[in-house]
Amino acid sequence: MTSSSHPKPVRAWQRMLSGRRLDLINPDPADIEIEDIAQGLARVARWNGQTVGEHSFCVAQHALIVEAIAEEQGSAWDDRWRMAALLHDAAEYVIGDLISPFKTAIGLDYKAFEQRLMGAVHVRFGLPAVLPVAVGAQIKRADGIAAYYEATRLAGFSLDEAAEFFGRPGGLSPPLTETLQALAPWPAHVAQVKFIARYQALCSNLNSVVRNETMADGPQT
DSSP: OOOGSSOOOOOEEOOOSSEEEEESOOOOOGGHHHHHHHHTTTSBGGGGGGOOOSSOOBBBHHHHHHHHHHHHHHHHOOHHHHHHHHEEEHHHHHHOOOOHHHHHHHHHHHHHHHHHHHHHHHHHHOOOSSOOOOHHHHHHHOOOOOOOOHHHHTTTOOOOHHHHOOOOOOOOOHHHHEEEEEETOHHHHHHHHHHHHHHHHHHHHHHHHHHHHHHHOOOOO
């Protein structure tokens, strides 16, 4: 029997710059690093790159916008759900940003793959594998608001066209509205640094809560 009778196994993992090898079929949370996520998302273009400006509008910048919107609209949220908002598109550091029409065309197999990877991301960062329904719904609303402003400011949509697909945003504070109306794509390295900085701030807040709860419980005997 010749060697040609033994087909080479199909590679289903990706090597990350951190040195991790992430199995795409059965992702292990231990192989997911925030530095790899930031690296990837800062270099994945939203809207298939069809945006104005010198730089692509990247998923890392989008994630920061969604987290800011979700934070403002969910003032009673704890920082776990803000972390979930920041990471809501984290799977795209591996699979890229497929536009919604293409996801629809691919069907449920793609969604199942994406959800499996997101479940591993959530577990890696101390979140439930499946988010509470109310939390997921609020992140989705924030995502729609971000998409509306991205579409109208960067991607060439008219106001009416964007409203048809994403709804008309409302209830935002004047400072956040002003920020969204002035959207401009950042260079990849800027988005990467800002994404990591926000992640670290949320981690610091979460660690403070854990320390305070431990102190409130008193010394363990």
